[in-house]
Amino acid sequence: MKIIQGIKKTKESFVFKDSAQLKEPLVLVFGNRYMLESDDIYAEVKDLFPDGHIVFGTASGEIIDDKVLNDSVVLTAIEFEKSTIMVKRSNVKDHDNNEINLGESLMTEFPKENLRHLFLISEGSTVNGSALINGIEKVKDKNVKLSGGLCGDDDRFERTLASYNENPKEGEIVAIGFYGETLEITSANFGGWTAFGPERIVTKSKGNVLFELDGKPALDLYKTYLGEKAKELPKSALLYPLSVKSTEESEPLVRTILNIDHEDNAMILAGDVPEGARVQLMMSSVDDIVHGAYRAAEYAMRGRKKNPDLALLISCIGRKLVMDQRTEEEIEEVKSVIGEQAFISGFYSYGEMAPFNNQNECKLHNQTMTLTLFSE
Structure with missing residues (x-):
């Protein structure tokens, strides 16, 4: 697995810590809604990764490594060396705002053979996340795990955007299917409230x-x-x-x-x-939330054969408001459990998707830290 990460500040270009040539990478782009509303954002990322599978999602705070940023865009590009991905999208308007039907329809677009995990980036301000998950769970195989999150818009609650290989827009649900016998993917969540x-x-x-x-x-x-x-x-x-x-x-x-x-x-x-x-x-306290993030990481690591190469973190905007200046402490706790070797990316959301500990069926959560860990 090859991974590179970059950060874009307002009116600036992406800055990358490392450089590498990636072949048909999955490119995850999470950022401030005002910045992702730019007409040029997709073209800018497309120039960087011409053959990339580019997925956008608005955030209530951006996570990269052990940092929590605001008013920025974070980019993580991943080339899977032994595995493959498939990305599908749909819009709530295409299904008369029936999220159950949308979930069923979206799931049936994925070939079943060797499908290991489905990761969702969903519109967050109008979608009923529970219904969306229920639709997917109705038709997916039990051995296929599901995780993800609802996009955020800081604490404004005005509009959220997502997209696949186009400029971000409202009402979009993007599903990423991960295929391959060599993949190890685990997910977990915990709150602290x-x-x-x-x-x-x-x-x-x-x-x-x-x-x-x-x-x-x-x-x-x-x-x-x-x-x-x-x-x-x-x-x-x-x-x-x-x-x-x-x-x-x-x-x-x-x-x-x-x-x-x-x-x-x-x-x-x-x-x-x-x-x-x-x-x-x-209700909760800063210490309770930090401890909850530690517990979530412990659950996600439980039973793993390999340390993760990549960790996608989705935490709730409510946790961020409680923690305020100490927000990064929950990311630091996660990193202390999963290890320094893992690339970390993610965002603060309006809802998190993951199974309860020791359960297969995915649920919609709020106010939790949710991790999805990847290795090949």
Whole structure:
């Protein structure tokens, strides 16, 4: 596996630490939304990698090595020496905003033989990530793992962009299939958030839209808890996500509020909130988040035969807001576990995709550190 990385600052060209000739590389480009809106961004990367498979995604902060950057674009180009990749894309508008159908359709485009892993870079501001994952899980083989994330837009929640071999645009979902018997790919996630306050029942919801808790408007209850911070919604909601437990036996999922519907007095979350689920508010500290990143890395490394050559990290914008000036500490913790040999890239997101520890089926998470580790 050959890897080179570069960084682009505003009104500057990409700067690369090392140089190498790569053949048909996978080129992952994560960056600030304003910079990826440039009409020239695809042409610029295409000039650097004429035969590259170029995948873009907007970020709420860019990760490269053990650094977290803002207002930049980070690029990681990977040539797989013994393995192959296939990239497919679709748009929610092509499927009448039905993410389940989109997920099913996208998955069927990938030949099954020797497919080891699927990595998703998805529109983050309008897509129901839970439904997208459910569609893929309906048709994919159980031995094929799935991970990825929802694109971010800092804490603005205005629009997110993604693309494959074209300028980034809204509504795009890009799937990267990894093929080859020599590939070792593992993924894991962990949060570090603690539930507090009374447990409430979801009495009215539809998909990822939450209307009522205990028969009362959910938004009114949430505003009561936030107090003065309610004026800063939806940004302030990132500091107090929801723990959602669908059944007594199920693992609790963390859900971030992406937007507010004042007309219907409802909250739009990154993933599904089924009726009958039990919900609690959550909070965290910097130390808890850092420890959560360490735990995620431990889970991702568990049982691996080789140390990873590449680590794709997707962490949540809510974690970044809590950590503030100490954000890089969670990346440093990950690096201390996976080793100095691994190239690290990634972004801060509106949602993370990975299975729970020791499970096969992928879920949408919020407020977690999610790792996908690669070696050949």
